Amino acid sequence: MRASPAAMLDHLWTWCFRHLGGTPAFRIWGKGRREAAWRQIDVFASARHNLESRWPLWAGSCVTWTAHVIVVGEDFAERLLREQRQSPASRQQPVAVAGGRLSDRQRRLQAGISGPPTASEIMAHECGHTAQARRLGAAYLPVVGAVTLFREGPHWWNHFENEASESGLFGGLVSGSVRADWARYLRD
Numbered sequence: 001m002r003a004s005p006a007a008m009l010d011h012l013w014t015w016c017f018r019h020l021g022g023t024p025a026f027r028i029w030g031k032g033r034r035e036a037a038w039r040q041i042d043v044f045a046s047a048r049h050n051l052e053s054r055w056p057l058w059a060g061s062c063v064t065w066t067a068h069v070i071v072v073g074e075d076f077a078e079r080l081l082r083e084q085r086q087s088p089a090s091r092q093q094p095v096a097v098a099g100g101r102l103s104d105r106q107r108r109l110q111a112g113i114s115g116p117p118t119a120s121e122i123m124a125h126e127c128g129h130t131a132q133a134r135r136l137g138a139a140y141l142p143v144v145g146a147v148t149l150f151r152e153g154p155h156w157w158n159h160f161e162n163e164a165s166e167s168g169l170f171g172g173l174v175s176g177s178v179r180a181d182w183a184r185y186l187r188d
């Protein structure tokens, strides 16, 4: 069966990242709620994405580029690995965004969560974006990239951000995928 142009473009982007970015820091399992199968997603960690300021801008340090590539700050990657050491997510028990929102305090409280989002929840949100990238193909970056700046909210331009938070599932680290220089965060 021939791949669609959208799928081909997604593969091309993913190929470019693998060749420019070298080996990912680690890989994760992720999908949207409506997807049947889990996908392996490369996570690249870059110092340029480190966040000087604190949450809630923290989520800004993650960018989903394709259905198979997420780029995060090194500080975020470290935090995620430390969280996963404490309480690992799995495909059987994936992490979702509490109340389907990273930044709506009321909805999060109703879901029984009073604190700010964890790195694992933010990763679940990014997994929601990978599902959009898969669905929209070539249109993903120009369309979602443009409106992602507006974040979650009640307006039509918040749609992709809301949907990413509602649908994304983070199924944990792919076993054996953590690069040697990152593996120490799983130990100490």
Ligand SMILES: [Zn+2]
Residues within 6 Å of the ligand: 125, 129, 148, 161, 164
């Ligand atoms: Zn987002």
